[in-house]
Amino acid sequence: MNYREFGKRVLDLILASLMFLILLPVFLILFFLLLIHFKGSPFFYQDRPGKNSKIFRIVKFKTMRDLTNSKGELLSDDQRLTRVGKIIRKSSLDEIPQLINVLKGDMSLVGPRPLLVEYLELYDADQARRHEERPGVTGWAQINGRNTISWQQKFEYDIWYVENLSLALDLKILFRTLWNVIRGKGISQQGHVTVGKFTGNQGERMGAERSTMEGVLEK
Template sequence: MYKFVLKRILDFLISMMGLLILSPLILLITILLFTANRGNPFFFQLRPGRDQKIFKIVKFRTMTNQKDNEGNLLPDDQRLTKIGKLVRKTSLDEIPQLFNVLKGDMSLIGPRPLLIEYLPLYSQFQNRRHEIRPGITGWAQVNGRNTLSWNKKFEYDVWYVDHLSFILDIKIILMTVKKVFISEGISAEGKATMDVFRGNNV
């Protein structure tokens, strides 16, 4: 009952209330990032959702599009602005995804939606992460986030699919709040973003 009905109802109600309550903060961050990025404060990208259905995710843009003399993007850590670093560290870059939750593309809790190009690289077991809606936060995020290996992340994702419950979601929310306050697991040591998934044979 919770997995197929109540979870979606709660997602809709909580995301709507969250957007209303956080609207002043969203406006402030939008203005700051627009200035820092010298343009668009939002980041849009196609991601696979439930049953691999493709949707457009929205986040705050924390990096500029600065390029070198040859037209190649600079390394992530060089494109990360000061305000962008703060927004990422406090996980505020995830707030716009409440719009995705409101639309039904995502849930508040679930496996994080990854890149489309990863789809053919998953094993049958790993692909089970798409049996439910992806989430803003999830079991992998509260158990290490970007410091985990890819295999471990997928193990946590599938474990969540098999054990999804109201009590578990409450636990994940509480653990997420704690992680945000102590800024734990934002990235692996010495890296601004997580490594690219190259498949199970690499």
């Protein structure tokens, strides 16, 4: 049986079903806790591009308030993230509802993380290859730095995964993800509550050049 075409989906269905049943008590506790905490829906929904860039709606537990400025624009992440949200995010419990996306077939347990729809037009041809597979709850980039690595590194990891996908690799990623979650490793970049926005390859190159220049000046 071809793992990429059939085995991966079978593994997703079996493991996601088992994980959801095991985590159901935690799911229900968080559901009611966040229902009260946010005085409404405990879930965060957002459109994301999936396999072949097909748009789907991702679901996560909510960790931020919908606070806006006088112009109606959302405030920064660190201003909107609540104390409860920080705990849930640090422990990666906000990701539990994505098991529903996996069961529906929108996502896989392992694959490139689904990013924002607005990034689609910013990718070059190589970076767009990350959409050749279903996006994952976790992935190769996540166990190699998660939000602490640059966008360029993240895309390189994603493309490497797409080219080297296998059962052994998926199992390795799942085990290392569990270990990273236990340690709370790679949750955010220095100076950011969450990862900064991708602004395109020109911005990425300029950022790399600034970092190199800063390193030269420090010497």
